[in-house]
Structures are given as structure tokens and as C-alpha cells.
Amino acid sequence: MSINSIQQELDLLFETVAAFRLGIEGMAGDRLAQFTEHLELLLVTVPPARLPQIGQVLNDTLLAQQRHDYVEVADRLQYELAPLLTRATVTTAET
Amino acid sequence: MECLSKNLQILFKRWPHWQEILRQSPARDDVQPEQTDSEVSLRIGGLLLGSRYNRWEEAWQQASLVPRGSEEAWVYGSGLGDLPRALLQRKSLKTLRVVVMEPRVFQAVLGHFDQTDWLQDSRVELLTPPEANEVHHPFGAVVPELMLVEKVDGVRLRDRVLLELNTPFIGENQGATNEAVREQVDRNRERVLQDPDVMALRGGTPDCEAFVVGAGPTLEAALSWLPKAQEGRLVVAVDAAVRLLLSAGVVPDVVVAIDSHREGILGHFEGFPLETLAQVPLVYFPRVHPDVLEAYPGPRFVSYSEEMVYQRLSVEIPRGKLFSSGSVIHPATDLAVQMGARTLILVGADFSYPGEVIRAGDGRFDTDHLRHWIYNGQGEKVPTQPNLRGYLRDLERYIERHPEVSFFNHSLDGADIAHAPLWPGRAQ
Numbered sequence: 001m002s003i004n005s006i007q008q009e010l011d012l013l014f015e016t017v018a019a020f021r022l023g024i025e026g027m028a029g030d031r032l033a034q035f036t037e038h039l040e041l042l043l044v045t046v047p048p049a050r051l052p053q054i055g056q057v058l059n060d061t062l063l064a065q066q067r068h069d070y071v072e073v074a075d076r077l078q079y080e081l082a083p084l085l086t087r088a089t090v091t092t093a094e095t
Numbered sequence: 096m097e098c099l100s101k102n103l104q105i106l107f108k109r110w111p112h113w114q115e116i117l118r119q120s121p122a123r124d125d126v127q128p129e130q131t132d133s134e135v136s137l138r139i140g141g142l143l144l145g146s147r148y149n150r151w152e153e154a155w156q157q158a159s160l161v162p163r164g165s166e167e168a169w170v171y172g173s174g175l176g177d178l179p180r181a182l183l184q185r186k187s188l189k190t191l192r193v194v195v196m197e198p199r200v201f202q203a204v205l206g207h208f209d210q211t212d213w214l215q216d217s218r219v220e221l222l223t224p225p226e227a228n229e230v231h232h233p234f235g236a237v238v239p240e241l242m243l244v245e246k247v248d249g250v251r252l253r254d255r256v257l258l259e260l261n262t263p264f265i266g267e268n269q270g271a272t273n274e275a276v277r278e279q280v281d282r283n284r285e286r287v288l289q290d291p292d293v294m295a296l297r298g299g300t301p302d303c304e305a306f307v308v309g310a311g312p313t314l315e316a317a318l319s320w321l322p323k324a325q326e327g328r329l330v331v332a333v334d335a336a337v338r339l340l341l342s343a344g345v346v347p348d349v350v351v352a353i354d355s356h357r358e359g360i361l362g363h364f365e366g367f368p369l370e371t372l373a374q375v376p377l378v379y380f381p382r383v384h385p386d387v388l389e390a391y392p393g394p395r396f397v398s399y400s401e402e403m404v405y406q407r408l409s410v411e412i413p414r415g416k417l418f419s420s421g422s423v424i425h426p427a428t429d430l431a432v433q434m435g436a437r438t439l440i441l442v443g444a445d446f447s448y449p450g451e452v453i454r455a456g457d458g459r460f461d462t463d464h465l466r467h468w469i470y471n472g473q474g475e476k477v478p479t480q481p482n483l484r485g486y487l488r489d490l491e492r493y494i495e496r497h498p499e500v501s502f503f504n505h506s507l508d509g510a511d512i513a514h515a516p517l518w519p520g521r522a523q
Binding site for chain 1: 145242263466
């Protein structure tokens with residue numbers, strides 16, 4: 001996956017976060033669906049040891065979304081998932 | 096306790112009536128502080144009220160909905176106080192109207208966080224529903240507090256705020272599907288040219304009583320008394336209600352169709368002899384599939400709405416407009432009013448899933464996964480979807496604009512529709 005694609009995926013993530021914090025439910029759900037659709041491509045760049053943690057964050061995010069806990073969703077994506085993926089992009093750039 | 100008492104001192108000094116509001120608002124027992132290394136937030140009713148990592152950044156993001164330089168702004172949901180604070184930092188702001196959407200949430204926040212800074216800012220006006228019952232621009236919102244609203248007036252305002260927040264995205268989405276709709280409108284051009292204007296029906300039944308019949312689940316219960324009640328009254332039916340009405344021996348006076356889907360709409364006209372409708376006018380929007388219009392046996396009348404997709408055609412072929420905000424109930428209601436209804440009874444306008452049924456005549460389905468809800472006429476929560484909720488609130492706004500008409504609801508089991516009390520004639 002190219003650095004540009006990774007950045008686009010991260011931009012989409014932060015767009016998703018903003019939509020959840022603002023309560024734009026339709027956009028938030030749509031952007032989250034787009035993000036997770038391409039997430040698999042990003043995950044192949046992640047060291048395997050990190051995958052369980054990412055999986056747990058994604059699972060907690062989904063549960064929060066189901067109960068309409070939108071701030072929790074935004075927090076999980078912005079402060080827990082993004083750092084895990086961002087460390088992955090540094091790794092990719094270095095390789 | 097010290098925090099609470101300081102907050103209340105300012106609150107009651109500026110707004111004494113809040114003593115009574117809080118007296119009537121029992122404390123919640125589902126309030127939990129949540130803390131990380133960087134931040135403290137509150138979880139109320141299972142929902143985080145503010146970010147537990149960076150509340151201030153979140154507040155700035157929410158405040159970004161209010162253009163810089165605005166002299167007035169509204170906030171729906173005071174939350175943890177961060178959004179009012181963020182906006183009050185703007186020197187240009189002269190008035191900030193903060194609508195406390197849920198007093199019990201506000202009370203919990205007062206007990207955990209110092210709110211005195213923004214509460215004592217002279218630019219702040221503090222309101223609650225129904226003092227505030229409409230969405231004013233520019234505004235920001237603390238959506239978790241909206242999700243915790245319980246009171247009826249708060250629920251109505253909640254839905255209006257959520258609808259306003261989501262409207263730009265809905266419009267953006269409709270742009271994508273509009274190409275297909277635009278093609279369908281173009282294909283119907285000749286038919287639109289030939290078919291008479293819906294305005295020809297205007298005033299056709301002056302000062303009448305009318306039933307506007309939707310296909311919501313409560314229509315089924317109405318089928319037992321509608322045949323007799325129909326006598327002497329106008330019946331305007333949405334397309335999806337026709338089959339059930341005919342099965343009960345009720346032939347509508349007018350049918351309204353606005354949906355662009357072929358199979359879905361054609362399906363409404365199956366299962367009975369079509370010639371039954373040979374004398375029944377169909378009022379349609381040009382987005383309706385040509386095959387549906389071709390199949391319909393009765394006279395057709397064309398109408399536009401305010402949608403942009405009709406703009407070009409309406410200049411070329413002028414026709415009247417009916418109110419529509421996404422639900423066929425809207426133009427059906429407006430048609431009845433324009434035809435002359437001064438008493439209008441909504442039947443099957445449920446905007447929800449009472450009895451866990453989607454539509455009259457359907458079986459039950461599992462609604463456990465549906466988190467959105469509205470109140471029915473009995474004061475009970477019934478599951479719904481965001482789009483149905485939006486249609487309901489837009490219908491209520493329509494009703495508010497027509498004080499010359501008495502609106503009623505035939506059932507308490509579907510949506511509680513503001514300004515449409517239970518129809519007293521139902522008991523007859």
C-alpha cells in the first residue's frame with residue numbers, strides 16, 4: 001500500500017471521528033463503513049503482534065456504535081486505533 | 096457537594112425557576128466519572144458525555160459549526176459545559192442561548208464539574224424545551240445529551256436538531272442517486288406534458304373532512320371502521336395503502352405516489368382487479384417509474400415538489416407543487432388540505448414500528464437492534480429509524496403552518512404527532 005493511500009485512509013479515519021463528535025450520524029456511519037472496507041489493506045503493513053490489540057479496539061468501537069455511544073466511538077478511533085495504525089505507517093515508510 | 100452548591104447558587108440567582116425544574120428532576124443513578132491520564136469525563140446512561148481524552152479539542156470541533164464572527168448562536172445540550180465555554184471565548188459573540196435538553200443530565204454535571212464560569216457570563220440565556228422548541232441557526236450540539244432526552248417536548252426538539260445536523264449529508268447522498276431519478280423524470284416528460292396539473296383538484300372538496308391514509312401498522316386496526324366512516328369524507332391514500340384499503344371495501348378518492356422504485360410501487364397495485372381504480376385519480380411526482388404510470392388505470396395528475404430534480408422541467412412545463420420532505424404522507428396531507436379539508440384525520444401515519452411491524456399487512460420483525468425511538472400516543476417508546484423520525488417532525492412543522500385545519504390522529508399506538516390529538520370520531 002502506498003504512503004498516499006495510507007494517508008488517505010487516515011484522513012478518512014479523522015473525517016469519521018469528526019462526524020461522530022458532531023453527531024452527523026449518517027455521515028459517520030458511511031465514513032466508518034468506507035474506512036473499514038479499506039482497513040484490511042492497511043493492516044497487512046502492521047506487525048502481526050499488534051493485530052490482536054487492533055482487533056480489540058475495533059470490537060469495542062463496534063459495540064459503542066451499536067449503543068449510539070458516539071463520543072466513545074470517536075475516542076476509540078482517534079486515540080486508540082489511529083496511534084496503532086500511525087506507528088504502522090512509520091514502519092512502512094522505513095521499509 | 097461544594098461544586099454543586101456553587102453551581103446552584105449562580106443558577107438560581109440568574110434563573111430562579113430552575114429551582115422548580117430541578118425539584119421535578121430526580122437524580123440519575125447511572126452517572127459515572129471516567130478518567131484517563133489526560134482528562135475526566137462523565138458516562139451517563141451508558142453514554143460518554145464528553146471525550147475522556149481531550150474535551151477541549153472536541154468542544155472546538157463542535158463549536159466549528161458556528162461561523163466565526165457570529166454575534167448570536169445556539170447550543171443544544173450544555174454537556175460538560177465545554178461547548179458553551181468554547182463559543183464564549185469569541186469576543187464577537189453577543190448572545191449565546193444554551194438549551195439544556197435534559198435537566199437530569201444537567202443536574203448530574205452540576206454535581207461533578209464547575210459550571211460557574213459560563214453560567215455567570217451575561218451573554219448566556221438558559222432555556223429548556225418547550226421554551227425552545229425549534230432549531231435556530233447557527234448552532235452547535237452536544238449529541239450525547241440529546242440521546243439521553245426523555246421528556247416529550249425535549250424528544251421533539253432532539254429529533255429536529257438531529258435532522259438539521261444530518262441534512263447536509265442527506266442532501267449530499269441524494270446527489271448521488273439523483274442522476275438515476277433525473278433520468279426517470281426525463282423519461283416521463285411526455286406524460287407530464289399530457290397529464291393535467293394537480294392544481295385542477297384544488298378546492299374540489301371545500302370545507303370537507305378527510306382521511307389521509309398511510310401504510311403504517313395501525314392501518315390494519317382502522318380497517319374495521321373505515322368503510323363506514325368513509326361516507327361523506329374525502330379519502331386520500333398513499334400508494335402503499337391501496338391494496339389493504341380495497342380489501343376492506345374502501346375505495347380511496349385519490350391515490351398519491353412519489354417513490355421512484357419500480358418493483359416496490361408496482362407491487363402495491365397487485366392482488367386486486369386494477370379496474371377498481373379506473374375512476375380514482377393518481378397524483379404523482381415525475382420521479383415515479385414510467386411503468387407504474389403506464390399500469391395505473393385511472394386518470395393521472397402531475398405535481399412537483401420543491402426538489403431541485405424538478406427545477407428544469409417545472410420551468411418548461413409548469414405544474415403545481417405539493418409539500419414533500421421525503422415521505423409520501425407529506426404530499427398526501429398537503430393534497431387533502433389543498434382540496435379543501437378543514438378536518439384531517441391521519442390514519443396509519445405511524446413513523447415507527449408499533450407492535451414490531453414495519454408496514455400494515457406485514458408480519459412482525461425483531462426490533463431489538465433498533466436504538467432510535469419516539470413516543471407513541473400512549474407515552475410509550477416505540478422503535479423507529481432516523482428517516483421516519485425526520486418525516487414525523489417535518490409533518491409536525493407542516494401542521495404548525497396550517498392552523499386553519501384541525502388535524503387528528505386515529506390511533507395512539509403509532510407516533511405521537513404534535514397538534515394532532517386522538518380523533519374523537521373513532522369511538523363512533
